[in-house]
Amino acid sequence: MNREVVNFFLKHLQVERRLSPLTLRSYEIDLLQFLDFLAPENLLVNQIKSQTIRAWLVALSNQGIQNRSINRKLATLRTFYKYLQRRGDVTDNPMQTIRMVKTSKTLPTYLRESEMEQVFAQQEIPKNTFEEVRDQLVLMLLYGTGMRLAELIQLTPQQVNLSAKTLRVIGKRNKERIIPMPTILVDLVKQYQALNPFQSQYLVITDKGEPCYPMFVQRLVKKYLGEVSTLEKLSPHVLRHSYATHLLNRGADLNAIKELLGHSNLAATQVYTHNSMEKLKEIYIQAHPKA
Structure with missing residues (x-):
């Protein structure tokens, strides 16, 4: 069921929001990583609480994923759960209490x-x-x-x-x-x-x-x-x-x-x-x- 819901969401991004293939691929990668995290406990995306998402953030950090990348994945989840909420698939959005993690500001790298x-x-x-x-x-x-x-x-x-x-x-x-x-x-x-x-x-x-x-x-x-x-x-x-x-x-x-x-x-x-x-x-x- 989880993968089916994700596929519907990706189709929505492609047809309704007309995102580029590269952007769609980024969304897909982030969501599939999230589904992999849910799989061992047989958790469904429309039933989880904010604690599960926080546990995923800890797991990502332990894997050495940079905070900027983690924030991108959070942005993906935020868009995903807003979509589920509009569809009526979730009543309580688990992303509502999740905040972006702090990142250090880096200046753009450029050539002279x-x-x-x-x-x-x-x-x-x-x-x-x-x-x-x-x-x-x-x-x-x-x-x-x-x-x-x-x-x-x-x-x-x-x-x-x-x-x-x-x-x-x-x-x-x-x-x-x-x-x-x-x-x-x-x-x-x-x-x-x-x-x-x-x-x-x-x-x-x-x-x-x-x-x-x-x-x-x-x-x-x-x-x-x-x-x-x-x-x-x-x-x-x-x-x-x-x-x-x-x-x-x-x-x-x-x-x-x-x-x-x-x-x-x-x-x-x-x-x-x-x-x-x-x-x-x-x-x-x-x-x-x-x-």
């Missing part, structure tokens, strides 16, 4: 502008193959527009307007936004399309012409960023953080960056002001006679 210049300096060597241009395009899409990994994977040729130099990106909760494209990115798309021997509904594809997947992009990004940076975490999201930080350092308005990133509220964007402040301190120390 000089490091990004090195990345693209290496890319300036003439590229003649589809694979080489595709790699270059992936890096520039992520850094040149700040889009998310999930948005990159789902990007179609129809969302690219080369004449207007804009991209129409479908973000979280199916929210659309328009992002300007730098000229170098426009030229890259044209070169890529000319070299692409495959027919696909997606813009970025693998060497075999198949739809791109997260690990493929992650490996690609880590390969090229690893040549210029010693950061422990070299992921597609680091390029998104770099995009936002460099815009802010060069005087871009915070509200404009919020719109470009597709954030739903300004608080999510304000974290980049901390990185910008570090840049200002660095300049002050270097330039002020009394520093």
